[in-house]
Amino acid sequence: MRLDHLFARQPQTLSFEFFPPKTDRAWHTLEDTIDQLSGLGPDFVSVTYGAGGSTRARTREIIEHIQAQTPLTAMAHLTCVGATKDEIRALLDEYAGAGIANILALRGDPPRGSGGFTPTPGGCRYASELMELVAADGRFALVGAAYPEGHPEAADRFSDWKHLLHKFDAGACAAITQCVFVEDEYLELQRWASAQRPDARIIPGILPVTDFAAVKRFCSFCGAKIPDSMSALLEPLLDQPVAMRAAGIQFTIALCRRLLEAGAPGIHIYALNRSTATAEIVTSLRDSGHLSQPCSS
Ligand SMILES: Cc1cc2nc3c(=O)[nH]c(=O)nc-3n(C[C@H](O)[C@H](O)[C@H](O)COP(=O)(O)OP(=O)(O)OC[C@H]3O[C@@H](n4cnc5c(N)ncnc54)[C@H](O)[C@@H]3O)c2cc1C
Numbered sequence: 137m138r139l140d141h142l143f144a145r146q147p148q149t150l151s152f153e154f155f156p157p158k159t160d161r162a163w164h165t166l167e168d169t170i171d172q173l174s175g176l177g178p179d180f181v182s183v184t185y186g187a188g189g190s191t192r193a194r195t196r197e198i199i200e201h202i203q204a205q206t207p208l209t210a211m212a213h214l215t216c217v218g219a220t221k222d223e224i225r226a227l228l229d230e231y232a233g234a235g236i237a238n239i240l241a242l243r244g245d246p247p248r249g250s251g252g253f254t255p256t257p258g259g260c261r262y263a264s265e266l267m268e269l270v271a272a273d274g275r276f277a278l279v280g281a282a283y284p285e286g287h288p289e290a291a292d293r294f295s296d297w298k299h300l301l302h303k304f305d306a307g308a309c310a311a312i313t314q315c316v317f318v319e320d321e322y323l324e325l326q327r328w329a330s331a332q333r334p335d336a337r338i339i340p341g342i343l344p345v346t347d348f349a350a351v352k353r354f355c356s357f358c359g360a361k362i363p364d365s366m367s368a369l370l371e372p373l374l375d376q377p378v379a380m381r382a383a384g385i386q387f388t389i390a391l392c393r394r395l396l397e398a399g400a401p402g403i404h405i406y407a408l409n410r411s412t413a414t415a416e417i418v419t420s421l422r423d424s425g426h427l428s429q430p431c432s433s
Pocket residue numbers: 183184185186187188189213214215241242243244245261262263264280281282287288289290295296297299302312313314315341
């Protein structure tokens with residue numbers, strides 16, 4: 137199923153994101169997770185493309201496994217890192233051959249320690265350029281990345297938000313945000329973007345909060361804001377993992393409720409290749425009527 141077709145008919149979607157596992161054991165865990173989360177009937181699932189272009193063979197393996205072995209709609213992440221346009225076109229041929237119809241097109245992050253993104257000669261410099269290349273191919277629906285607080289390299293959030301609009305101009309049918317913890321940050325971006333482009337569909341990315349120390353580490357480099365309310369709730373529980381997890385999940389559920397009540401067109405959960413926290417959040421949101429039931433139920 138192409139996501140542009142799905143979005144045209146469905147105002148709200150539920151989706152999950154996985155990353156390529158590095159070991160065979162982690163691969164089996166991911167297979168189990170995919171099996172368990174399939175039961176929740178997500179509208180689509182996505183698989184990241186290793187930072188710095190690493191693990192790209194694994195991305196292809198997982199995305200093709202999902203496409204061939206499960207009823208799920210799959211979206212492959214694709215970056216500009218380390219690939220010429222011809223190499224990207226060759227990968228698109230493979231994806232199309234495997235029945236993949238959706239691409240999340242990104243610039244990508246450079247390999248750790250390389251000091252910044254350098255475009256590959258003969259490759260793409262920005263995500264919007266990669267989108268133009270994939271859009272010209274014509275076989276894929278396109279999605280882009282969005283940053284409510286602004287991308288860390290941007291001078292300010294408005295200059296970054298303007299570049300987000302280029303992604304819609306280049307053919308994106310939606311954007312997914314980096315993890316959101318403050319609903320107002322998301323809502324300001326959504327309102328600003330809809331004022332420029334009423335059809336700009338921006339889906340908030342949700343990281344289930346199970347380990348506050350890990351969340352703080354992650355936010356220190358991606359630039360997502362941690363609200364004071366979350367720190368006040370979870371900082372005192374740092375040495376009580378069970379209580380911290382329970383409070384973190386409740387925080388995440390409450391955040392999703394506020395986002396959906398304010399009109400977010402669904403949620404995209406960074407499932408981190410585990411099923412339990414994601415399942416708890418989705419079940420609670422369905423019980424409270426904030427998320428629609430899966431089509432089959
Ligand atoms: C939902 C989501 C999924 C992700 N998945 C992956 C993944 O699978 N693999 C991975 O490696 N990374 C992933 N990332 C991280 C992403 O690759 C990085 O954040 C990267 O630094 C920026 O990617 P982008 O696609 O937003 O780039 P771009 O949109 O190209 O933006 C990069 C920077 O350039 C600026 N810019 C954009 N266009 C222009 C222009 N025309 N002129 C001047 N400046 C411009 C932007 O403001 C920004 O500061 C993901 C991020 C999100 C939000």
